[in-house]
Amino acid sequence: MDFDDTREEAAFRAEARSWLEANASPLEPGETNPGLGESDDPDTIRAAQAWQAKKADAGWACITWPEAYGGRGGSPIQSVIWGQEEGKFRVPPNVFGIGLGMAGPTLMAHGSDVQQQRWLPKMLRGEEIWCQLFSEPAAGSDLAGLRTRAERDGDDWVVNGQKIWTSGAHYCKWGILVARTDPNVPKHAGLSYFVVDMESTGVEARQIRQISGGANFNEVFFTDARIPDANRISEVGNGWAVAITTLMNERASIGSGGIGGGGGVKDLIALAREVRDERGPLLENAGIRERIADYYVRTKGLQFTSYRTLTALSRGQTPGPEGSIGKLVAAKMRQDMASLALELQGLAGGTLDPSLAVQDAAWQEAYLWAPGMRIAGGTDEILRNIIAERVLRLPPEPRVDKELAFRDVPTGSQG
Amino acid sequence: MNFDFDEDQRLLQKTARDFLEQRAPLSRVREIFESDALLDADLWSGVAEMGWTGAAIPESHGGAGFGYLELALLAEETGRALAPIPFGSSVYLVTEALRLAGSDEQQRRWLPELAAGRRIGAFAAAEGPGGHVAAEPGVEWRDGALHGAKEPVLDGAAANLALVLARDPSGGRVLVLADLQANGAKNEPLESLDPSRPLARLVFEGTRAERLQGDGAALLARLEDRAAILFAFEQLGGAQRCLEEAIAFARSRYAFGRPIASFQAVKHQLADLYTAVELARSNCYYGAWALHAQSDELPAAACLARISATEAFEACSQESLHLHGGVGFTWEYDCHLFLRRSKLLSLALGSTGRWKDRLVALLDEAA
Ligand SMILES: Cc1cc2nc3c(=O)[nH]c(=O)nc-3n(C[C@H](O)[C@H](O)[C@H](O)COP(=O)(O)OP(=O)(O)OC[C@H]3O[C@@H](n4cnc5c(N)ncnc54)[C@H](O)[C@@H]3O)c2cc1C
Numbered sequence: 001m002d003f004d005d006t007r008e009e010a011a012f013r014a015e016a017r018s019w020l021e022a023n024a025s026p027l028e029p030g031e032t033n034p035g036l037g038e039s040d041d042p043d044t045i046r047a048a049q050a051w052q053a054k055k056a057d058a059g060w061a062c063i064t065w066p067e068a069y070g071g072r073g074g075s076p077i078q079s080v081i082w083g084q085e086e087g088k089f090r091v092p093p094n095v096f097g098i099g100l101g102m103a104g105p106t107l108m109a110h111g112s113d114v115q116q117q118r119w120l121p122k123m124l125r126g127e128e129i130w131c132q133l134f135s136e137p138a139a140g141s142d143l144a145g146l147r148t149r150a151e152r153d154g155d156d157w158v159v160n161g162q163k164i165w166t167s168g169a170h171y172c173k174w175g176i177l178v179a180r181t182d183p184n185v186p187k188h189a190g191l192s193y194f195v196v197d198m199e200s201t202g203v204e205a206r207q208i209r210q211i212s213g214g215a216n217f218n219e220v221f222f223t224d225a226r227i228p229d230a231n232r233i234s235e236v237g238n239g240w241a242v243a244i245t246t247l248m249n250e251r252a253s254i255g256s257g258g259i260g261g262g263g264g265v266k267d268l269i270a271l272a273r274e275v276r277d278e279r280g281p282l283l284e285n286a287g288i289r290e291r292i293a294d295y296y297v298r299t300k301g302l303q304f305t306s307y308r309t310l311t312a313l314s315r316g317q318t319p320g321p322e323g324s325i326g327k328l329v330a331a332k333m334r335q336d337m338a339s340l341a342l343e344l345q346g347l348a349g350g351t352l353d354p355s356l357a358v359q360d361a362a363w364q365e366a367y368l369w370a371p372g373m374r375i376a377g378g379t380d381e382i383l384r385n386i387i388a389e390r391v392l393r394l395p396p397e398p399r400v401d402k403e404l405a406f407r408d409v410p411t412g413s414q415g
Numbered sequence: 416m417n418f419d420f421d422e423d424q425r426l427l428q429k430t431a432r433d434f435l436e437q438r439a440p441l442s443r444v445r446e447i448f449e450s451d452a453l454l455d456a457d458l459w460s461g462v463a464e465m466g467w468t469g470a471a472i473p474e475s476h477g478g479a480g481f482g483y484l485e486l487a488l489l490a491e492e493t494g495r496a497l498a499p500i501p502f503g504s505s506v507y508l509v510t511e512a513l514r515l516a517g518s519d520e521q522q523r524r525w526l527p528e529l530a531a532g533r534r535i536g537a538f539a540a541a542e543g544p545g546g547h548v549a550a551e552p553g554v555e556w557r558d559g560a561l562h563g564a565k566e567p568v569l570d571g572a573a574a575n576l577a578l579v580l581a582r583d584p585s586g587g588r589v590l591v592l593a594d595l596q597a598n599g600a601k602n603e604p605l606e607s608l609d610p611s612r613p614l615a616r617l618v619f620e621g622t623r624a625e626r627l628q629g630d631g632a633a634l635l636a637r638l639e640d641r642a643a644i645l646f647a648f649e650q651l652g653g654a655q656r657c658l659e660e661a662i663a664f665a666r667s668r669y670a671f672g673r674p675i676a677s678f679q680a681v682k683h684q685l686a687d688l689y690t691a692v693e694l695a696r697s698n699c700y701y702g703a704w705a706l707h708a709q710s711d712e713l714p715a716a717a718c719l720a721r722i723s724a725t726e727a728f729e730a731c732s733q734e735s736l737h738l739h740g741g742v743g744f745t746w747e748y749d750c751h752l753f754l755r756r757s758k759l760l761s762l763a764l765g766s767t768g769r770w771k772d773r774l775v776a777l778l779d780e781a782a
Pocket of ligand 1: 131132133134135136137138139140141142164165166167168217372373375376377378379380381382385668669670671675678680681737738739740741742744
């Protein structure tokens, strides 16, 4: 057991580094790259696309993807090494996460050759950005309860309904969509999976403002929107299995460092060292030291857990649902760390004003962003259910909705 | 033993709740939140007319002469309503400071004005990141005038009477009153985490100010203890409201063919929040008693109320938002108004860590 790069890994790291040095500038000490949070202005997106294309030209865009789609055909470890090195340079935010992290792997697992050839190369180059049209007003945790209808009409499917919380829909070209193709069978059996052109007639995205003030997610309305049958992924009625592939990839990617906003334990220590109250310098306070220690223990626990996952990957094993640990721990911890960081600042913790807010108000923003991270991509409770039922194999909850025909499932007042 | 409020007090509370539901529904709070207004001026005059701003001020000084038990219940209701008014700053802090340490002359001059709501008080204690009160104030009070900047000051821009923590020429901490109407200070707005309770920077360039009686540090401690109990009632009211909203939402929201309230994980969460609120409530009542009875137990009672109410409001505001799922994370829903207010109130009078250290020090002294 060791953390050293093997000779090949060291060579790969050196190669990555020299390309990055030639093509980007290193971050200054203390400087961080902007998070994905509210970075949806057109200039940022264009900059992100330009950077992605540059990486693609040099073979750095998707380390683990097959060369046939423009990837490098590399190993998961190489992908991590690349991520570590790229993270030391000033680069635009990665607005391609839903495509590269979720839709891409799903298409590779379930799409036809033609579909893969059509979508993957442009996705990889960042030419076409993707969004995820899963959640609906009455179907989030209970995704399989979704109602957006897709009905067959010749070579097309006609789609009606509403999606919600679709991050980035207002600037995306393609969306992965799960829709109900048969309401007369039990809920999981009546779903199908499609790729939808966000620019087609009958698809309308409206931005929704989130609590932090930005408007990164959307409601998306479908009114007789037509999707060619050629854009269906896998068989009719197999949408749930395909969606699960997407969700497993989503949780893995959010858990491994996707929790934006605010700094780490180091920044917390820097802050506590700087401030004092009537009790003296706050870093000397036992209660505060204990809380910081707790966060550090958990942070390192997560990091080393991800190394174990990585080791499994590099031995050719697939990581299982234990990937759910990452987001479950990280999202709530981010909320608690931000809360402490505000307390360390005293009443000044209550202001976002640049003239007073320490560390560029990153912790205030983190306090307003963390609640979303506890909800997005599976809430804390859903992740606990996954750990309990799929990892620990505990008996499932009795289900009232699983065997009934979808149209007969109780919906309360939302019906 | 009779550890509860009496019927008249409950009636006053009910009147307050009805009044606030009518005059300050969350839609109104949001208007203030989304505007540049410093406070809901109509609500402020309404509240003053009802006698709330003078609740604990004797009638001889223009107050309603209710008392602290009544004031505590009014605080709970303003917290429940997220009332966008500088009630705590003016009533629990500046008014209380005058009652504790104002000379006869100062009380005669200011209390009727504060009771009538014509004067709005703000507590200017912090100086940048660090303690909610500056450990070693940089703002100086010499020859009856203030020099330096206090930041941030809660409700500082709405206020026209500031209670300022300063340093006298000998280096001691003093609490002084500055009439901002007569000889103003410069005030600059600072973006607040809760824009329905704005923050400001007050810059003093020779602003006249008069000292309150007694030792500054001792007065500060007494003042904070008293204010902490009243703020705790505000926090309690907010926590209770979040809990109610969470329960109502969980009953009506369906997932997996059943109300989410029927999931044990959700029920346990709500049961835990309820427990936290009830323990806070009991500690708050104890605080109200200590205030009312002028008990020696007041300092410890303040710690109990402050810590439990702060923690209850933080948990309720975070978990109520979480229980709402995606809609809870939207600007349009009100969950974030509570999240922001909860955090701001927890910062306004010092962190729970500070109050825990104080509590243990008091217990140690008593042992
Ligand atoms: C910032 C953000 C970005 C998002 N981006 C996208 C996106 O790009 N595409 C997309 O499709 N969706 C997206 N979502 C939606 C997200 O996946 C859903 O919000 C989430 O799955 C929760 O669903 P819901 O909002 O319907 O809440 P609900 O499912 O109604 O949940 C409400 C509450 O009930 C609890 N609950 C539900 N079921 C159970 C149970 N069985 N046991 C215990 N508790 C339960 C939940 O934990 C939650 O606290 C995003 C959400 C956020 C906040």
